[in-house]
Amino acid sequence: MERTIRCIIVDDEPLARKVLVKHADQIDNLEVVAVCTNAVEAFCHLQKGNIDLVFLDIKMPKINGLELLESLNPTPLVVFTTAYREFAIKAFELDAIDYLLKPISLGRFMKTITKANKFLSGHHVHTTFENQPQSKDAKSESKTEPELLYIKSQRKTVKLDLSEILYLESLNDKVTIHTSTGEIHTTQRIGYLEEKLPSHNFLRIHRSFIVALDKVSAFNTIMAEVDGKELPIGRNYRSHAMTVLQDHPH
Known part of the structure; x- marks a missing residue:
């Protein structure tokens, strides 16, 4: 049950506002807690916490x-609702x-x-993960993890050596593995691929990017550099990403 x-x-x-409320009424697991006419009113509701999703005009x-x-800070999931295309980037x-x-x-x-349902499920797992030292059992299990990833690409299954992966990029329901x-x-969706990748070698830094930790050459609070490219670190991933990147030997 969702x-x-x-x-x-x-x-x-x-x-x-009327259209969005009407649409929301059609979704069984969507509860509209408040309908706000401006950002200040919305900010007051968000400060109370316990809001999962914001439909936000620009x-x-x-x-x-x-x-x-x-x-x-922190932020709920946000969906922008607007008549203007130019703010998409x-x-x-x-x-x-x-x-x-x-x-x-x-x-x-x-x-x-x-999309929100899937993201909330995946995000919940992500945020409850703690970067704690591995137990002996966990270390022994990690040694047995496969070093290959099988990718469905152009009606074929491609066998990919994990050590060759630089980063994964999701765009328009397609994933490019660099x-x-x-x-x-x-x-195949980036969330599915994330589950297949060993967490001690790969890190989700954004809803659209996963990086190979040993390929990160530099980073700060807003980006990780891989193969000369600056990849964004999403706000919802920042705290965990900083912990992992700072602890990982480079």
């Missing part, structure tokens, strides 16, 4: 949606899980909720 998602809707347009008076998200940088262009159809809305010898493309 968990109940507690959400708030933030939009200064009455019609837009262009609003005084404080816009992007500014609101930047002010939050900035939304991606702020680790929003989706970007809905108005008018928003019920079908597109339901796809977003499916290796020392080239790129491999697959429709």
Whole structure:
């Protein structure tokens, strides 16, 4: 049974709020906790905690949606709802899980909720993981982990040596595996591949990126450098990523 998602809707347009509330009423496990007309009102609700998801308009008076998200720490999952395409890159940088262009159809809305359900399940596992020293049993198990990853790519199964992987990049429901010898493309989801990769060698730093820890040449609080490329570290992954990167021998 899927968990109940507690959400708030933030939009200064009455019609837009009405459409989102109507769509939300069609989803059994989605609970609308509050409907806000501006960012200040939303901020007050978010400070109380226990909000999983925010449907957030961008262009609003005084404080816009992007500014609101930047002010939050920690952040819930955020879906931007807007009539403007030009903010999509900035939304991606702020680790929003989706970007809905108005008018928003019920079908597109339901796809977003499916994504939120999957992300919340995976994110829960991620945030409860603690980077503790391995027990003897755990160390012995890690030695037996396979050093190969089998990837479905272009109607074939590709056998990939884990030591060749630089990083994984997810874009538009496809994943590109960047290796020392080239790129491999697959429709297998990044969350599925994350489960197959040994956690002591690979780290999810963003909803769209997984890096091989031994290939990280430099990092700070917002990026990890792999093969000369600066990959973003998402806000929701930052605390755990910093702990792992600082502890991992380079």
